[in-house]
Amino acid sequence: MARKSPSLTSNLFRAARTSDNFRAALRGPIPYSKRVVRRKVYRTVNRQVGKTLRGFGL
Numbered sequence: 477m478a479r480k481s482p483s484l485t486s487n488l489f490r491a492a493r494t495s496d497n498f499r500a501a502l503r504g505p506i507p508y509s510k511r512v513v514r515r516k517v518y519r520t521v522n523r524q525v526g527k528t529l530r531g532f533g534l
Contacts, residue, residue, distance in 0.1 A: 482490070500511040 497508070497511065501508045
């Protein structure tokens, strides 16, 4: 079965994230690395919160 193509909204959000990454990289390695670390922390915390909520059946 073929994969469904991403929606317009999905593509726009992806483009916005890419643009923000690029702008942070233009400001230098420190702002870009801060962004990378911040995104990693959010991803880790959100994963833990999601597991907890699923454990409660929400």
